[in-house]
Amino acid sequence: MLILPSRRQFLTGLGASAGVVGSTGVYAFGIEPLYRLVVTPYAPVLPNWTPGLSLRVAVLADFHVGEPFMPLDRIAEIVDTTNALKPDLILMLGDYPAGPSVTYRKIPLPEFARVVSALRAPLGVYSILGNHDWWDDKQAQARRDGPVEAQRALENVGIPVMENDVLRLVKDGKPFWIAGVGDQIPFLLEDDEGGRDDLPGTLAKITDSAPVLLMIHEPDLFLDVPDRVSLTLAGHTHGGQVRLFGYSPAIAAIHGNNDFAYGHVVRKGRQMIISGGFGVSRIPVRLGVPPEIVLLNLGSASDPAGKTVQGPGLIQG
Template identity: 65%
Template sequence: MLILPSRRQFLTGLGAAVGVAGTTGAYGFGIEPLHRLVVTRYAPSIPAWANGPSLRIAVLADFHICEPFMPFDRVVQIVDATNALRPDLVLMLGDYPAGKVAWRKLPLADFARLVEGLRAPLGTYSILGNHDWWDDEATQLAVGGTPRVRKILEARGIPVLENDVIRLTKDGKPFWLAGLGDQEPFEHRPISIADLPGTLAKVTDDAPVLMMAHEPKIFPWVSERVALTLSGHTHGGQVRIFGRSPAIRPVAGHDLAYGHRVIDGRHIIVSGGFGVSRIPVRFGVPPEIVMVELGQSAPDATTS
């Protein structure tokens, strides 16, 4: 027999549901994106890194600087927290300006001055993301354009790798750092400037390769020559529930929304990044500094 709730029970239940929804919304809008900052650590065992050095990599993705969601005091907090981790290498994975979600945009030159304070013995390197192009109207006209944020970062001593590589050495052991051009630099136009074959062709010996690729969607086509691909872009879906990111579609049948994934023996780590885009909400995927430890024995994937 079906027992219907009384009017009082119905209204009480409705009020509770609205209260929970309101509390959840307040948290997702005002707490998680603005005030939380976690360190997510990965120590993957990667056969292709067997001859590489012991390396601690801080990965910073998707700042999307703006007020009120990523003000400069928040950037300072991220820089200080990153330096406290004492990484060997810092990698910035693109999307420095905010998108349409910004209530007030902030000067990229001031942002570059702050991230110039990042400290690592092997240096800080970066790539560009789609918003670095979309924010710069001058580069919307031709693929050959150069987004101003690239010039601003490089003026502060932070190289931007675009379909390029650099050979680095730690403890006498070499490795290659590669950076791809962005895969969707023109909004609403299916154009990619990522040159995966051309980039890897610049690797001239058998030292292991780290690949920076802003969007993870290219990963199914990254060869096993690359030991580890590092990506951002997705923000972990911004809303992540029960280990799923409903807003992010699979790529070639693979879930590349967030975290460490292994496909056919090839490894990728997708950072949830810091900022917000499209909607100013984060829930279940707090802003994070990703610390990757290669050549270590620590357990994979811990958050603090």
């Protein structure tokens, strides 16, 4: 027999549902993007990796500095947390200014650069640019050329910006390369398909067989990355900003491939890790993908406590 709820039961249930939705909204708008910060560890077994080369890398993506969602004291918290991890190397993956839709007050990029200049790693701090670094600079848009303000600000505090360039580093006598390509969508004109990326030209600068860590901003470029690269690191997506049950519903419409929304992706032996980053874009919401520092333990299957570590979202294909 079908038993229909009474009017009181219906209204009580409706009120409870509204309360859940309301509290979820408060969390997504006011708690996760502003107050949560997690460290997401990965220890992938990489192709073309030198035996005995152990490397600890902190990856920072998509700061989107601006008030109220990413003030300078929040940047300082990220810097302090990163330094406490004692990485050998720090890599920054672009998108330093926030977009206008989530910004009540812009923060000058030199002030942001001053705070991140406190990042410390024995092998250095290196960066690339993202689409917002270009979109935020009206003069660069007009002349269709750089350097953009974000690049000038970072380089003025000693953080190199790698655009289609490589650098050979050495850890414990064992060499490896970091490489950074230019942004794929730097210009706002809808009919403009020209990017700043030159992946073949960048990789052509590598002169030996040492492992390569490749920095890109938009993960789409991974489809063109050869297996010469040991690991590709990307940002841009913010994990979709809303991620439920391992799926980012907003990303499929943008990229056509939800696999490239977040986490560890393996394609025919090639590997990419997509950071969820820190900030917000378009709408000030994060739910199920809290702001994160990605911590890579390369050449080692364990964290310092001896426990196996693996980040989320391993997708193979």
